């Protein structure tokens with residue numbers, strides 16, 4: 001059966017994961033982003049159903065109870081989770097999907113899909129990370145402190161990933177992630193079905 005590639009992108013908050021992923025999605029219409037569920041309050045400008053599905057804690061807990069998440073985790077004091085149904089539907093269609101999740105979610109997804117390709121985005125330094133978080137100006141001081149405190153915990157998991165991108169210069173980082181997605185599509189595991197006839201012919 002044809003199945004799409006699963007890309008996992010993780011990073012400490014403020015490293016530029018969302019910026020990178022948006023640029024990738026704009027450049028490559030064959031990748032679809034999984035829109036997570038969260039109990040976090042929407043930031044200014046964030047839209048329900050596009051950035052996240054914003055739900056109450058009660059609703060989230062009920063969804064856990066109904067087994068609706070492929071993975072879920074508590075991050076910076078809020079719950080985040082990935083819809084299992086959406087993921088399975090996309091994969092069945094052969095659609096490539098991308099999950100922007102934390103290290104706890106990445107571990108859960110790798111167990112379910114060992115073929116998933118995971119990428120970790122690093123900031124060039126902790127000072128830059130903090131500067132970016134402050135520059136984004138979308139979080140309270142409290143939320144920024146919490147994210148900085150958790151940044152190193154997230155970074156300690158870097159060696160669990162297949163690829164690392166240091167997001168110093170955005171253009172370079174965007175080129176890297178686009179190349180990485182293209183390279184994944186060229187793997188024989190993704191190509192076999194598409195080229196069965198050609199390969200059989202050429203093998204003779």
Ligand SMILES: Nc1nc2c(ncn2[C@@H]2O[C@H](COP(=O)(O)OP(=O)(O)O)[C@@H](O)[C@H]2O)c(=O)[nH]1
Pocket residue numbers: 010011012013014018036037040071072073075076080081082100101102104105106147
């Ligand atoms: N496990 C898991 N983590 C998620 C999910 N969605 C988002 N996250 C992670 O939650 C963290 C916080 O995300 P967010 O509140 O958007 O803050 P930001 O990373 O500062 O933009 C990030 O590390 C995300 O990757 C999800 O569905 N599952």
Ligand SMILES: Nc1ncnc2c1ncn2[C@@H]1O[C@H](COP(=O)(O)OP(=O)(O)O)[C@@H](O)[C@H]1O
Pocket residue numbers: 011012013014015016017018019020132133135136167168169170171173
């Ligand atoms: N390479 C870069 N150079 C300078 N600023 C960047 C770079 N990448 C992202 N930013 C900025 O840093 C802030 C955090 O980026 P964002 O994509 O929201 O991070 P994340 O999703 O990892 O929390 C944003 O204001 C974004 O515009």
